[in-house]
Amino acid sequence: EAQVTQNPRYLITVTGKKLTVTCSQNMNHEYMSWYRQDPGLGLRQIYYSMNVEVTDKGDVPEGYKVSRKEKRNFPLILESPSPNQTSLYFCASRVIEGAEQFFGPGTRLTVL
Amino acid sequence: ELKVEQNPLFLSMQEGKNYTIYCNYSTTSDRLYWYRQDPGKSLESLFVLLSNGAVKQEGRLMASLDTKARLSTLHITAAVHDLSATYFCAVDRYNFNKFYFGSGTKLNVKP
Numbered sequence: 001e002a003q004v005t006q007n008p009r010y011l012i013t014v015t016g017k018k019l020t021v022t023c024s025q026n027m028n029h030e031y032m033s034w035y036r037q038d039p040g041l042g043l044r045q046i047y048y049s050m051n052v053e054v055t056d057k058g059d060v061p062e063g064y065k066v067s068r069k070e071k072r073n074f075p076l077i078l079e080s081p082s083p084n085q086t087s088l089y090f091c092a093s094r095v096i097e098g099a100e101q102f103f104g105p106g107t108r109l110t111v112l
Numbered sequence: 113e114l115k116v117e118q119n120p121l122f123l124s125m126q127e128g129k130n131y132t133i134y135c136n137y138s139t140t141s142d143r144l145y146w147y148r149q150d151p152g153k154s155l156e157s158l159f160v161l162l163s164n165g166a167v168k169q170e171g172r173l174m175a176s177l178d179t180k181a182r183l184s185t186l187h188i189t190a191a192v193h194d195l196s197a198t199y200f201c202a203v204d205r206y207n208f209n210k211f212y213f214g215s216g217t218k219l220n221v222k223p
Contacts, residue, residue: 031209042215043155043200045211090155092155097209098162100157103156
């Protein structure tokens with residue numbers, strides 16, 4: 001089944017404790033992206049990647065890091081999480097420009 | 113910075129009625145996308161509109177794009193309860209691959 005998977009689905013952590021949210025897609029998509037969703041703000045793009053080793057900032061990259069060492073994986077790293085990063089995070093992928101994005105199930109992160 | 117505005121933000125309607133959700137964006141964009149999100153779920157792609165004048169229809173939903181007016185509409189015909197969800201529009205800019213989403217329109221269709 002073609003899909004985007006994220007792990008973990010739920011995470012409660014404390015300020016300053018480094019964490020990684022994994023994202024993997026099995027559709028051989030070149031483009032992958034991370035978003036955060038907050039009430040009343042819609043989705044805001046954090047980082048995106050056009051291909052392996054090619055990443056770029058979205059609208060709200062501060063406090064986040066990403067890497068794209070393999071085509072299928074695009075992990076999101078929070079080196080020192082803070083409470084304002086409490087949010088619902090979505091990973092997405094698409095095959096080419098102008099194509100629809102496929103979204104993962106989401107990761108609900110709470111930073112205490 | 114590209115801004116995307118949707119209205120209304122909340123919409124409560126009776127089954128069988130028609131209504132339109134509007135999506136305005138602030139700068140030139142080539143492509144517009146509509147997504148649906150059910151409560152507690154992920155986003156599902158509804159439509160991809162790639163050029164001025166594009167119109168797409170799926171069931172009771174029809175989306176259109178006017179790039180000159182920087183406006184897209186999502187028209188709901190004879191609404192049914194199953195259409196209750198939050199609808200998002202999003203734009204990306206050619207060669208930029210950065211996405212900008214609207215705040216979403218929460219639709220509640222009452223039986």
